Amino acid sequence: MRIALLGTGAVCHALAPELLSLDHDVVVGTRSPRTTLEANKAYARLASRYPALELRTFADAVPGADLVVNAIDGPSCVAALTPLAPALVGRVVVDVSSPFDWSVPDAVLDPVNTDSLGERLQRALPRSKVVKTLNTLSAQAMTAPALIGDGDHTVFVSGDDASAKAVVSELLTSLGWKDVLDLGGIRSARATEMMLRMWIDTSAAVGTHMFGFKIVR
Amino acid sequence: MRIALLGTGAVCHALAPELLSLDHDVVVGTRSPRTTLEANKAYARLASRYPALELRTFADAVPGADLVVNAIDGPSCVAALTPLAPALVGRVVVDVSSPFDWSVPDAVLDPVNTDSLGERLQRALPRSKVVKTLNTLSAQAMTAPALIGDGDHTVFVSGDDASAKAVVSELLTSLGWKDVLDLGGIRSARATEMMLRMWIDTSAAVGTHMFGFKIVR
Numbered sequence: 001m002r003i004a005l006l007g008t009g010a011v012c013h014a015l016a017p018e019l020l021s022l023d024h025d026v027v028v029g030t031r032s033p034r035t036t037l038e039a040n041k042a043y044a045r046l047a048s049r050y051p052a053l054e055l056r057t058f059a060d061a062v063p064g065a066d067l068v069v070n071a072i073d074g075p076s077c078v079a080a081l082t083p084l085a086p087a088l089v090g091r092v093v094v095d096v097s098s099p100f101d102w103s104v105p106d107a108v109l110d111p112v113n114t115d116s117l118g119e120r121l122q123r124a125l126p127r128s129k130v131v132k133t134l135n136t137l138s139a140q141a142m143t144a145p146a147l148i149g150d151g152d153h154t155v156f157v158s159g160d161d162a163s164a165k166a167v168v169s170e171l172l173t174s175l176g177w178k179d180v181l182d183l184g185g186i187r188s189a190r191a192t193e194m195m196l197r198m199w200i201d202t203s204a205a206v207g208t209h210m211f212g213f214k215i216v217r
Numbered sequence: 218m219r220i221a222l223l224g225t226g227a228v229c230h231a232l233a234p235e236l237l238s239l240d241h242d243v244v245v246g247t248r249s250p251r252t253t254l255e256a257n258k259a260y261a262r263l264a265s266r267y268p269a270l271e272l273r274t275f276a277d278a279v280p281g282a283d284l285v286v287n288a289i290d291g292p293s294c295v296a297a298l299t300p301l302a303p304a305l306v307g308r309v310v311v312d313v314s315s316p317f318d319w320s321v322p323d324a325v326l327d328p329v330n331t332d333s334l335g336e337r338l339q340r341a342l343p344r345s346k347v348v349k350t351l352n353t354l355s356a357q358a359m360t361a362p363a364l365i366g367d368g369d370h371t372v373f374v375s376g377d378d379a380s381a382k383a384v385v386s387e388l389l390t391s392l393g394w395k396d397v398l399d400l401g402g403i404r405s406a407r408a409t410e411m412m413l414r415m416w417i418d419t420s421a422a423v424g425t426h427m428f429g430f431k432i433v434r
Contacts, residue, residue: 113325152433182422194411206434211434214431
């Protein structure tokens with residue numbers, strides 16, 4: 001597949017090498033490619049290590065992509081993606097974002113409870129197929145499930161379009177995920193986004209970001 | 218131990234027989250014992266099956282109890298327990314409540330995100346030792362962890378008093394729990410209470426209430 005990975009942070013650093021190794025074409029989208037290459041040293045290192053990665057503006061990264069990953073930081077992703085709505089018509093948009101404002105010391109979620117970033121994104125892109133997933137994990141754990149408990153934990157998918165969830169579930173399986181649980185429509189993004197508070201406290205309690213939630217049934 | 222179990226709903230029905238079988242003295246607290254015995258047929262059956270259960274008013278159930286369990290419905294529990302603050306000084310109060318108003322069709326949490334029922338209860342009972350636990354499970358699963366995945370899942374404890382968490386953890390172990398994870402202070406009740414949205418969606422996705430969350434690390 002041709003995959004547009006929007007955002008040059010931790011999720012991009014985890015996903016891009018894995019997706020390339022699975023023989024996908026990967027285009028990375030950023031606000032300003034020149035600024036990213038000049039000011040984001042971690043990304044510059046990634047780019048020099050993986051010459052196949054193409055870096056473009058958000059708008060130039062999307063055309064031709066079979067699947068688009070929203071890995072833009074939570075507070076700004078809806079505003080960043082809204083202008084791309086026409087280019088994203090009919091596309092699968094994988095949303096891994098978290099509604100956390102990390103700039104606040106005592107992090108709280110916004111939106112929460114009666115709305116979610118997944119739903120906001122689906123409303124902003126009404127003719128795209130938004131699938132929320134991977135957002136209950138550290139970036140490193142997203143693409144390396146086997147590093148935690150031999151991969152015996154659960155990844156969740158939420159979305160209104162069954163065929164889009166099937167495409168995403170297959171991609172997750174190719175990344176090593178064994179237990180992909182379909183939580184329902186995009187409304188269920190509230191559930192996984194509200195687990196962020198649990199993720200933070202659990203992370204502190206177990207002393208590592210490398211843990212996963214398993215639904216035992 | 219002498220345990221006061223406040224509330225006559227599903228949690229009481231699950232906990233009371235197990236606690237009796239572990240040789241604890243169990244006193245059940247309710248607003249009006251006469252009304253409960255007359256109008257709550259399920260409780261009347263429980264009482265006739267377990268004659269050792271004593272039914273008292275909330276106020277009469279608490280004195281002499283080593284440990285008090287708040288199994289009163291979420292929206293009203295803080296108001297119901299606040300008048301008992303003097304009798305609860307120094308006591309361990311196990312809070313299993315959920316901040317759900319089940320009377321609303323599209324259930325949302327209140328409080329959420331910036332507060333929790335566990336914290337409200339601790340503020341209402343400042344000289345008691347509130348420990349939030351078991352609230353990520355159906356009532357039936359609370360006392361029968363082994364019925365789910367051979368008991369290989371996690372129960373969480375949140376509270377500001379380490380000795381109270383130790384007492385509660387020991388009680389949980391006696392109920393069959395193998396993985397008791399200390400999440401931190403009572404503030405971390407926010408985390409487990411916010412998992413309720415996940416509990417509901419997961420319950421629908423897997424088609425049963427008998428599931429558990431395991432922290433795989």
